[in-house]
Amino acid sequence: MKTVDMDSTIHGEPASVDPRLKVLVVSLYHPELIRGGAQQVAYELYQGLAATEGIDATLLASADQRWPSLFKSGARITGFDQRPGEYLFLSREYDHWWHRSGNVELVERFCQFLAETRPDVVHFHHFLTLGIDLLSATRRVLPDAKIVFTFHEFLSICNANGQMVRTFDRSLCTTASAVRCHQCFPNHSPETFFMRENWLKVHFGAVDRFTVPSAFMIDFYARWGIPREKLEHVTNGQRLPTPEPETEPVATAPRKRFGFFGQLVDNKGVQVIFEAVTRLRMAGFTDFVVEINGDNLVYATPEFRKRFEDFMAEEEARPMEERNVFLNGPYSHDELPRRMKRVDWCIVPSVWWEIFGLVISEAWAFGKPVIASDVGGMAERIGHDRDGLLFAVGDGRALTETMQRAVTEEGLWSKLRAGIRAPATREDMTAAMLRVYRGVGAAESAAQHSTATLGG
Amino acid sequence: MSADDEALLVLEEVAQARSRDQRLRMSIDLVCAAGRNLAISGWIDDRDSTVAGVTVEARGAMAALGEADLRRTARADVDADVNAAPGSRLGFIAFTGNLAFAMPPNEVVRVVIALGDGRSASAVARVRSASPAEVRLEALAGLFGCSPTEARRRVGSIDAVAAARDFDALETLTGPQAPASPDFADDGLVVMDWQAPRATAVPLNVDAVVVSPEGGIFVVGWIDDRETKLVGIRLVAPAWQVSFGAPRLARVRRRDVEQALGIATASRFGFWGLHFNSKHLAVSAQAGCTIEFVFADGSLQSLKLPHLRQVEQSELRNIVLGQLVGDEHVGSVQVEASNLLDSGIGDGIVALNHAVVKRAISGPHVIRFGKRTDFRMSVVVCLYGRAEFLMLQAAAYSATDSAGIEFVYVSNSPELAETLIKEARIATLLYDVSITLVILSGNAGFGAANNVAVDYCRSRVVCIMNPDVFPRSGDWAARLIEGAASATGGAFFGTPLHYDDGSLMHGGMYLESDTGISFSGDVISERRLLRVEHYDKGTPPEAASRIVSKSVPAVTGALMVLRRPWYERLAGFSPDFVFGHYEDADLCLRSFAEGEPVFLRNIAFWHLEGRGSTRLPVHEGGSLVNRWLFTRKWLEYVDEHGLLGLAPPNPAFMAARAAAA
Structure with missing residues (x-):
């Protein structure tokens, strides 16, 4: 018999007297490496904090094996591309069921990183690729730090990629339960979902404050068991490109060009547009154009992919004068102004809750009214007949009628454009988060972004 | 074969004693008693000293056996284990016919071996009750290094054996000690007189002979012996031979054979047998063996099997259990299985399992995480097949008031060792926890693994817990500790367990018996088997919350709390049960028999029953054995003491009766 005594406790030193507020932003992925909404928002916040006087900001963003050269031998946390204050968390052995890393040295290094940097606030943007249990680790190492967590979708509640869309019929889900989740994933028993929920909640117990980018999420998370008083709505803010000048007079140009911007996956709902296009043609209404901007079809279900490819093949087989739908393919952030300039309306037909919809902010930044599904973050942000439809x-069928109305109703586009409010900026979001960090309710300032409107 | 021989062939509950003193390696293999007759066999590594005497401590009585009562024996199996020179004579056999007191049946005793240099080692063992002649034959068997059957054959008259009261008398009976018999030769399942080869062949085949070099042989095949009955099978290999009498062979239905022979009625054409005697078996798989079938008409038919399948004894156990659970019978599966287990196969499986367990628990690797050394309670969790429960429990219990509690995880899955070490390290980074990992080299089963883990507990209160049990209240630890301190049911209690939906999974256990029928030729017979049931399983959450604390016949091993001295007094879980099932009820009934009925204390936990480990078909075979064993051990006692039914008539369970009413 061999007996080994082991103790791995790491504790942070008592915080020194430092008037600067030290904030560590922990992010799912670095947006420079892997694009995505959560990391984009986290990075905007980090930049906003770094630019704020009196704030000492640090970013710890994860990277995975998509960039293997960044995994320096023996390293678990490294700097990033000579950028001061930015660090990479080299995610390893990540368990996508329990959402934690099984790599002891990685967890150990994270604890040491906390003990070395000793932030006053640790703000997690997601736990994916990082590990939900790092919340407990943070509390153990920094018992006095304020821990803030931002939910970017419903992954805590819903194993179906956090979308709360039922896997067997793609209907929207409003309540998770052990049995309902088992129905979506028959290979996992109800008890497994019971354990999953409790496991996640144990670690969320370390969090002082939760923020959500859309207010409707508060009900979901409160129903799930997060104390309502810990949940706050802080809208996402970002810096957006400057619009290019319109080539046609705003008041007189025909408004028959629709654009879709986003990923070509099931839940983004581009198939609803295809149905509407088909119906419009059947009704003899063909004087419109839909431009599809985006990619990642590879991540869609095979059924969706086939439907998409079949539709586009049929579309491309038509004579040019009969075509209504054009696939422009992927676009970079820098290309957005040019792509946006080509359309009058943005359609956001998501068939899931669409937590925030950064594309709505982008459309608004370019003065494009949005036509969107009437649920979740879309319904919360868009005022029907005020700034969108x-x-x-x-x-x-409903989208068919809406598109026809958009093209034919005189003055509608101009009216809705005039109703668009400027989306929240990086500075708006930063200020709201600072209020959360300092224990002041963020609701008043955060949820209400600038009231300035774009000119028509 | 005489009744005495039959009885001797049954390897009854041989307690696998565990040395409490790690400095002296020893083992008690057998404690066998009849009134004032006592035989103890085992081994001790006393190469740097010598055994001075053996003391046996029973309830309120103690007896010392001196040098005259002791003989040392060669134990080749032990020599290899402890790296001793061959022939080191580390084995011992102690015998007396003049015990200072009459040993009660099924007594649990402590055996203390004193060495000449003042050191001592002790182990707790359960006494196997026997007849006086059997006790003497066991002593002789220890001396000869053979089976009791062979010992009897050597000494002749059983009456003369019965009159001998000490070793001197025994040795005058036997004359000069005969050389030890070769491995397995005539190891006495049945002695058959071989006759002439058959003129016409009986349809038969042997599907496999599986051999474990540690001493096990399994044979399986089929035979159409309707015309002339099979009376036995003899396996003859170059280095060993073993016989199976027909009563020691399982006869089971084989639909494939029925179909091949065109037989429309259900028939027991299948046969299989297990022989295990823990002696090393010189196996040459390539040499194969000859299988001789002997029939009632005196004829003989042989078959040459060119190849033997060689496996480790744990795999042999699993093969046998897989065979047992896969058997098709004509009557009730459990009853027919119990009947065939009665034939000696059951005892063979138990003995084989003992050997597997003994190996699995020898030299556990123990790692402690955390610096604290004093604890108010030790939670012992046995893991099998699934490692993630360590992390899940560490998280769940760390979110409660668990200060002063240590968790001792014992792993029956060697392949999980590395993962568990990592999980424990991560847990200590995340939480303020104390974890001890006890890693076994094989699957010792639930009871034996827990027994080993308790050895490493550092508190006076032991909580046996399944990995899929989680706290429902933050003060669970304080309430369990308070319960253990209570004068009422504090020595041994369980708690209600709830499914994840809040309904009740367990509110104590009661005993029921089922009567099934079996067919043997034209004879239909009945057999009763004990079964355990959970009180109020499925009771809605509202009603479940109103459970009252009370004495119950048994509680589940998923969560049971014992004061450690009481656990040790009971010698922990019986090692007889295979894998798991029924060892918890067995422990509870032993506690009852010792005067301490178990208690149900209303402290609720979640129990995600069946999720905490992997369950394989072979475990179902273990359950068949365990139910058979549990029934054999307790049916009569349960009837006599009014322990049967939802509302057992025994006065100890008045409150349980009222609740059931």
């Missing part, structure tokens, strides 16, 4: 989620 809503239609019944997933309903191709």
Whole structure:
């Protein structure tokens, strides 16, 4: 018999007297490496904090094996591309069921990193690729630090990629339970979901404050068991490109060009647009154009992919004068102004809750009214007939009618454009988060972004 | 074969004693008693000293056996284990016919071996009750290094054996000691007189002979012996031979054979047998063996099997259990299985399992995480097949008031060792926890693994817990500790367990018996088997919350709390049970028999029953054995003491009766 005594406790030193507020932003991925909404918002916040006087900001963003050269031998946390204050968390042995890393040295290094940097606030943007249990580690190493967590979707509640869309019929889900989740994932028992929920909640117990980018999420998370008083709505803010000048007079140009911007995956709902296009043609209404901007079709289900490819093949087989739908492919952030300039309306036909919809902010930044599904973050942000149009989620017939109205109703586009408010900026979001960090309710300032409107 | 021989062939509950003193390696293999007759066999590594005497401590009585009562024996199996020179004579056999007191049946005793240099080692063992002649034959068997059957054959008259009261008398009976018999030769399942080869062949085949070099042989095949009955099978290999009498062979249904022979009625054409005697078996798989079938008409038919399948004894156990659970019977599966287990196969499986367990628990690797050394309670969790429960429990219990609690995880899955070490390290980074990992080299089963883990507990209160049990309240630890300190049911209690939906999974256990029928030729017979059931399983959450604390016949091993001295007094879980099932009820009934009925204390936990480990078909075979064993051990006692039914008539369970009413 061999007996080994082991003790691995790491504790942070008592915080020194430093008038500067030290904030560590922990992010799912570095947006420079892997694009995505959560990391983009986290990085905007980090930059906003770094630019704020009196704030000492640090970023710890994860990277995975998509960039293997960044995994320096024996390293678990490294600097990033000679950028001061930015560090990479080299994610290893990540368990996508329990959402934690099984790599002892990685967890150990994270604890040491906390003990070395001793932030006053640790703000987690997601736990994916990082590990939900790092919340408990943070509390153990920094018992006095304020821990803030931002939910970017419903992954805590829903194993179906956090979308709360039922896997067997793609209907929207409003409540998770052990049995309902088992219905979506029959290979996992109800008890497994019971354990999953409790496991996650144990670690969320270390968090002082939760923020959500859309207010409707508060009900979801409160129902799930997060104390309502710990949940706050802080809208996402970002710096957006400057619009290019319009080539046609705003008041007189025909408004028959629709654009879709986003990933070509099931839940983004581009199939609803296809149905609407088909119906419009059947009704003899063909004087419109839809431009599809985006990619990642590879991540869609095979069924969706086939439907998409079949539709586009049929479309491309038509004579040019009969074509209504054009696939522009992927675009970079820098290309956005040019792509946006080509359309009058943005359609956001998502068939899931669409937590925030950064594309709505982008459309607004370019003065494009949005036509969107009437659920979740879309319904919360868009005022029907005020700054955009809503239609019944997933309903191709309703979108058909909405598109026809958009093209034919005189003055509608100009009216809605005039109703658009400027989306929240990076500075708006930073200020709201600082209020959360300092224990002041963020609701008043954070949820209400600038009231300035774009000119028509 | 005489009744005495039959009895001797049954390897009854041989307690696998565990040395409490790690400095002296020893083992008690057998304690066998009848009134004032006592035989103890085992071994001790006393190469740097010598055994001075053996003391046996029973309830309120103690007896010392001196040098005259002791003989040392060669133990080749032990020599290899402890790196001793061959022939080191580390084995011992102690015998007396003049014990200072009459040994009660099924007594649990402590055996203390004193060395000449003042050191001592002790182990707790359960006494196997026997007849006086059997006690003497065991002593002789220890001396000869053979089976009791062979010992009897050597000494002749059983009456003369019965009159001998000490070793001197025994040795005058036997004359000069005969050389030890070769491995397995005539190891006495049945002695058959071989006759002439058959003129016409009986349809038969042997599917496999599986051999474990540690001393096990399994044979399986089929035979159409309707015309002339099979009376036995003899396996003859170059280095060993073993016989199976027909009563020691399982006869089971084989639909494939029925179909091949065109037989429309259900028939027991299948046969299989297990022989295990823990002696090393010189195996040459390539040499194969000859299988001789002997029939009632005196004829003989042989078959040459060119190849033997050689496996480790744990795999042999699993093969046998897989065979047992896969058997098709004509009558009730459990009853027919119990009948065939009665034939000696059951005892063979138990003995084989003992050997597997003994190996698995020898030299556990123990790693402690955390600096604290004093604890108020030790939670012992046995892991099998799934490592993630360590991390899940560490998280769940760390979110409660668990200061002063240590968790001792014992792993029956060697392949999980590395993962568990990592999990424990991560847990200590995340939480303020104390974890001890006890890693076994094989699957010792639930009971034996827990027994080993308790050895490493550092508190006076032991909580046996399944990995899929989670706290429902933050003060669970304080309430369990308070319960253990209570004068009522504090020595041994369980708690209600709830499914994840809040309904009740366990509110104590009661005993029921089922009567099934079996067919043997034209004879239909009944057999009763004990079964354990959980009180109020499925009771809605509202009603479940109103459970009252009370004495119950048994509680589940998923969560049971014992004061450690009481656990040790009971010698922990019985090692007889295979894998798991029924060892918890067995422990509870032993506690009852010792005067301490178990208690149900209303402190609720979640129990995600069946999720905490992997369950394989072979475990179902273990459950068949365990139910058979549990019934054999307790049916009569349960009837006599009014322990049967939802509302057992025994006065100890008045409150349980009222609740059931």
